[in-house]
Amino acid sequence: MKNSNLLTDVYDALLARFGPQNWWPGDTPLEISIGAILTQNTNWSNVEKAIARLKQAGMLSIKRLREVDERTLAELIRPSGYYNQKARRLKGFVEWMWTEFGGDVDAMLATAESGLRDKLLSLKGIGPETADSILLYAAEVPKFVVDAYTYRIFSRHGAIADDATYEEIAEFFEDNLPCEVALYNEYHALIVALGKNICKKKPKCDECPLYSVFDGEPVLDEFAG
DNA sequence: TGCCAGGCCGGGT
DNA sequence: ACCCGGCATGGC
Numbered sequence: 001m002k003n004s005n006l007l008t009d010v011y012d013a014l015l016a017r018f019g020p021q022n023w024w025p026g027d028t029p030l031e032i033s034i035g036a037i038l039t040q041n042t043n044w045s046n047v048e049k050a051i052a053r054l055k056q057a058g059m060l061s062i063k064r065l066r067e068v069d070e071r072t073l074a075e076l077i078r079p080s081g082y083y084n085q086k087a088r089r090l091k092g093f094v095e096w097m098w099t100e101f102g103g104d105v106d107a108m109l110a111t112a113e114s115g116l117r118d119k120l121l122s123l124k125g126i127g128p129e130t131a132d133s134i135l136l137y138a139a140e141v142p143k144f145v146v147d148a149y150t151y152r153i154f155s156r157h158g159a160i161a162d163d164a165t166y167e168e169i170a171e172f173f174e175d176n177l178p179c180e181v182a183l184y185n186e187y188h189a190l191i192v193a194l195g196k197n198i199c200k201k202k203p204k205c206d207e208c209p210l211y212s213v214f215d216g217e218p219v220l221d222e223f224a225g
Numbered sequence: 226t227g228c229c230a231g232g233c234c235g236g237g238t
Numbered sequence: 239a240c241c242c243g244g245c246a247t248g249g250c
Binding site for chain 1: 228229230231232233234
Binding site for chain 3: 041042043045046049050078079080081082083084085086
């Protein structure tokens with residue numbers, strides 16, 4: 001007899017509906033980390049444009065990012081929005097990488113299991129979702145990434161409390177799922193795939209059905225609590 | 226055409 | 239300890 005587990009059942013349903021998402025769309029750990037900062041409250045298609053411009057300018061290295069003028073950097077990442085703020089955040093991240101690890105990205109990733117999260121959180125402009133995205137998608141350690149969609153979908157389904165904090169939500173997933181990088185990777189990406197297509201009202205919408213609708217059809221109705 | 230996107234910070238109660 | 243405005247471009 002198979003254990004019943006809401007989170008694994010929902011995962012199976014999302015995977016069946018949307019298929020593998022193949023995240024993170026980035027070539028190197030540095031590019032992924034930059035993308036994690038640029039995508040804050042921003043559509044990924046805008047981030048793609050910004051990263052393409054950085055790549056075009058040969059800017060995807062710690063050395064070049066450290067040398068480039070902040071105003072120039074801001075102009076390069078303009079399509080990603082909040083470009084002044086994000087240029088400052090990237091500069092801070094890069095400067096920290098330089099002083100802490102000599103600009104060696106692999107050296108930073110090697111600390112992923114020993115304090116990297118807290119160090120990232122101490123940097124201006126890197127909060128829990130950005131830090132965890134770097135841990136999971138760049139360093140490939142099993143840290144579940146929580147975002148606004150995760151809260152919206154699972155609180156709407158009654159699986160988490162309306163006032164659940166980031167850490168509480170992450171704990172809920174990590175305690176109830178196998179501790180696997182590939183699973184956490186795909187699960188977060190699938191939540192985004194669904195989240196893009198449900199009612200946008202925050203934090204929740206009383207008029208909407210409890211389930212999440214995609215392409216006219218409820219996706220998770222059987223899991224409504 | 227207005228609303229939203231894979232957040233986070235800082236200042237105000 | 240919350241709550242809220244600010245940050246900004248591009249797509250539907």
